Amino acid sequence: MNIVRLRKQHVRDVAYLHERYIDRGFISSLGSAFLGHLYDSMITSNNACCLVAEDAGELQGFISGTYELGSFYKDFMRAKLLPVSIALLPKIIKPSVFRKIMESLLYPSNQDRMPGAELMSIVVSEKYRGKGLSEELFKGLVSEFKEKNISKFKVVVGSRLPAANKFYLKMGGISYGEIKVHSDEASKVYIWEIS
Numbered sequence: 001m002n003i004v005r006l007r008k009q010h011v012r013d014v015a016y017l018h019e020r021y022i023d024r025g026f027i028s029s030l031g032s033a034f035l036g037h038l039y040d041s042m043i044t045s046n047n048a049c050c051l052v053a054e055d056a057g058e059l060q061g062f063i064s065g066t067y068e069l070g071s072f073y074k075d076f077m078r079a080k081l082l083p084v085s086i087a088l089l090p091k092i093i094k095p096s097v098f099r100k101i102m103e104s105l106l107y108p109s110n111q112d113r114m115p116g117a118e119l120m121s122i123v124v125s126e127k128y129r130g131k132g133l134s135e136e137l138f139k140g141l142v143s144e145f146k147e148k149n150i151s152k153f154k155v156v157v158g159s160r161l162p163a164a165n166k167f168y169l170k171m172g173g174i175s176y177g178e179i180k181v182h183s184d185e186a187s188k189v190y191i192w193e194i195s
Contacts, residue, residue, distance in 0.1 A: 001060065003140045006043055006050035013059040014039045014052065017123045024158060026100050033087040037080045039064070044079065047072040049144045053133055061124035063137040067148050068116040073105055103181055114176065115191060117145055117153035138171050145194055152193050159186045
């Protein structure tokens with residue numbers, strides 16, 4: 001197993017894993033084309049990182065994070081505005097979807113007391129679970145944050161996702177409380193200090 005930075009050839013598989021295994025998240029509901037653009041933009045952004053675990057050409061899992069979430073969203077919109085608009089066009093005609101997109105984009109500006117760096121997503125393919133891969137990916141992202149001199153980072157996770165909450169506590173996350181990124185669902189926030 002190798003953990004490497006995301007490359008173009010990984011993007012489709014990463015989008016697929018995200019859509020399949022983070023099936024209760026709002027971003028997943030925006031579809032694989034949107035997810036592909038999101039992860040593709042991480043390759044060139046100076047404000048984000050995505051690491052993938054692969055073995056013999058098979059993608060086993062990935063983790064993504066931002067060094068500063070608001071700055072990454074700006075990079076993403078600058079790089080992908082037209083293709084993302086086309087991918088989202090059939091969805092944003094629904095007022096509820098448009099509202100959630102705006103809530104997602106505005107969320108970083110409303111979090112002034114929390115770290116800007118954020119673990120965005122982590123997924124391990126079902127076939128590779130129980131082998132410590134999530135922990136290795138997590139450690140890889142922490143190393144990336146250290147290299148960027150980031151001293152704190154956070155994760156925002158749905159309150160109704162017990163396995164994810166248990167994992168973040170196991171990895172040493174300190175509960176910061178709850179927030180509402182989307183008005184209809186509470187999320188828990190965990191923070192890590194990097195020594």
